[in-house]
Amino acid sequence: MSKPLLSKSKQHQVALERIKQLFAEADEVFFSDKKLANRYVQLARNIAMKVKAKIPLELKRKYCKHCYSYLRPGVNSRIRTRVGKVVISCLDCKKFMRIPTKVKSKK
Numbered sequence: 001m002s003k004p005l006l007s008k009s010k011q012h013q014v015a016l017e018r019i020k021q022l023f024a025e026a027d028e029v030f031f032s033d034k035k036l037a038n039r040y041v042q043l044a045r046n047i048a049m050k051v052k053a054k055i056p057l058e059l060k061r062k063y064c065k066h067c068y069s070y071l072r073p074g075v076n077s078r079i080r081t082r083v084g085k086v087v088i089s090c091l092d093c094k095k096f097m098r099i100p101t102k103v104k105s106k107k
Helices: 008-029 034-051
Strands: 077-082 085-090 096-100
Touching (some): 008 034
Antiparallel strands (some): 077 085
């Protein structure tokens, strides 16, 4: 095997830039072509898995964990708040994700 051209930190930095760019393009093209937006999400996930980088939290909440489709609130997803959590429902696959919220301590 040959040596990688970039160091690991540089690979992560390039991967994160590309992931952010793919999510921005998915956001732009969503209303004209939903399949292409979903493909951009899939490409971003593949890049993250290839270099073992984590997708930033604000971007991670923008796609469905079950069908990997790009989510737009009010269009193909529903966001509801419950006690102690936020529930994001995907209207494409009819599944949901529960995200816990921090509870403020009463001191």
